[in-house]
Amino acid sequence: MKKQPALFLFFLCILLASATAQNPELGKQQKEDWAETNLTVHDELKIWKKCYPDVGFKLEWDRKVADWKIIVSNYKKSQEYYWCKGKYLPYEEIKNQDKYYRVITRYENRVLDPADFSPEFTEQIRQFSEKRKTGKVSSKFIFCAIYDDQTRLSTEQHIKKINFLGKTVNVHEYLRPKLAQVEKRIYEIKDKDPEVQKFLADLYSTEAYNWRQIRDVNTRSFHSYGIAIDILPKMWGKKIIYWGFEKNNGNKDWMLIPLKDRWMPPKAVIQIFYEEGFLWGGTWAVWDNMHFEYHPELMQISQ
Numbered sequence: 001m002k003k004q005p006a007l008f009l010f011f012l013c014i015l016l017a018s019a020t021a022q023n024p025e026l027g028k029q030q031k032e033d034w035a036e037t038n039l040t041v042h043d044e045l046k047i048w049k050k051c052y053p054d055v056g057f058k059l060e061w062d063r064k065v066a067d068w069k070i071i072v073s074n075y076k077k078s079q080e081y082y083w084c085k086g087k088y089l090p091y092e093e094i095k096n097q098d099k100y101y102r103v104i105t106r107y108e109n110r111v112l113d114p115a116d117f118s119p120e121f122t123e124q125i126r127q128f129s130e131k132r133k134t135g136k137v138s139s140k141f142i143f144c145a146i147y148d149d150q151t152r153l154s155t156e157q158h159i160k161k162i163n164f165l166g167k168t169v170n171v172h173e174y175l176r177p178k179l180a181q182v183e184k185r186i187y188e189i190k191d192k193d194p195e196v197q198k199f200l201a202d203l204y205s206t207e208a209y210n211w212r213q214i215r216d217v218n219t220r221s222f223h224s225y226g227i228a229i230d231i232l233p234k235m236w237g238k239k240i241i242y243w244g245f246e247k248n249n250g251n252k253d254w255m256l257i258p259l260k261d262r263w264m265p266p267k268a269v270i271q272i273f274y275e276e277g278f279l280w281g282g283t284w285a286v287w288d289n290m291h292f293e294y295h296p297e298l299m300q301i302s303q
């Protein structure tokens with residue numbers, strides 16, 4: 001729901017932390033390096049072009065800045081960003097580049113099971129969730145050019161009401177064919193998968209576009225771009241659906257809530273979304289189990 005911009009990155013860091021929980025000398029830097037890709041600007045350009053074939057991506061070397069400039073063109077507009085080792089920043093943000101994570105990082109389509117958490121790891125998640133106001137954020141500037149989402153006005157020119165899984169939802173028009181493909185594949189398996197049938201029967205609403213600032217992070221949610229979608233079951237399936245609600249209710253150990261007590265879409269549904277370029281918020285350490293987000297560029301380097 002309230003998409004946390006740096007969360008998928010954090011999740012990636014967390015994965016390494018999880019894998020190396022027995023090795024306390026591994027420092028923060030090494031954990032962050034796990035999400036690193038060592039991709040060059042040329043590698044990344046190939047990924048952008050493959051994932052967003054309707055969008056123009058042009059590369060120029062800027063001698064004055066001594067960095068690559070990427071010109072992104074879509075909807076008859078162009079924006080320029082500096083590569084900044086994968087952060088894609090407008091000129092005026094180059095000086096603040098330490099504030100941002102790079103855009104294309106690793107993503108793993110796997111749920112973290114609190115049954116495996118060490119006390120140290122649990123504490124890391126807790127601290128991360130509390131430091132989000134001041135921590136690094138993911139750089140989203142390039143998506144403003146891809147989706148023409150510089151302002152609320154330009155964004156809303158591309159927001160369309162569509163039918164998805166029997167509900168109506170307002171999404172960026174770019175996602176219309178992507179979600180149609182997700183829906184088609186879900187419908188194809190529903191007759192032979194009772195879990196998927198139940199998921200569809202229990203669906204209460206789908207919500208996507210919502211212009212809003214995230215309360216505690218200094219950047220916009222991908223819901224504000226119309227490229228994140230929440231899928232809500234009736235009465236939340238009588239389970240817990242989002243870490244933030246639990247935290248706000250005073251549960252300090254929200255990260256330890258067993259997986260069986262959290263509502264989850266069927267694995268087959270998560271997999272279809274994933275294969276069509278959508279990551280699922282249930283894989284984040286700060287889990288948001290209703291939330292899917294279109295990021296095909298991350299799937300290109302997933303494991």
Ligand SMILES: [Zn+2]
Nearest residue numbers: 001002230291
């Ligand atoms: Zn959401």
